[in-house]
Amino acid sequence: MEQQTLGQRIREERLKLNWTQEQLAEKVYLSTAYIGQIERGERSLTLDNLVAVANQLGVTVDYLLSDSVTPKDDRFNDLWRQLINNRSEEEKELAINMVKLMFGYLDAASGKDPSCE
Structure with a gap:
């Protein structure tokens, strides 16, 4: 994780509140x-201190880390997101259940025990 990016984000948020480092430290x-x-x-x-800082600054931990964590490049996750984008919750649930069912059949056909994973 890029500590400088996280630190800069914390500083930016602290300054938006017109707080000194001492004021944030006390809080x-x-x-x-x-x-x-x-x-x-x-x-x-x-983690405890990160949560405390985020809470005092009025932002989420996710927001503070958003530029610090590089997501894994995964074309399958991207494809899945594209497929379910703009679908209703009911359609998403149905798609997930269909995939689970399909994988169950594939596991059974290959003799694979899904409980081992």
Whole structure:
């Protein structure tokens, strides 16, 4: 994960609130020096601290990490998303059930035990 990107996002959100590093540090029970190191990308946050910072800044953890996590390039996931895009919840549920049923038949035909996965 790119610590600098995460730190920059935290800094941007803190500045939007017109807070100093000290004010944010007090709200999340961390040291001002630690907040500075986070914002410069020199230190990483524990999950608990990341959640606390996100909550105080009024943003989601997902938002803070959105530029830090690179999604796996997976053409099958992209294709699935395209296929179900703009479908109703009922149609999505039906498609999932059909795929499960199809894989069940494929597993049975190959002698594969699906409970082993």
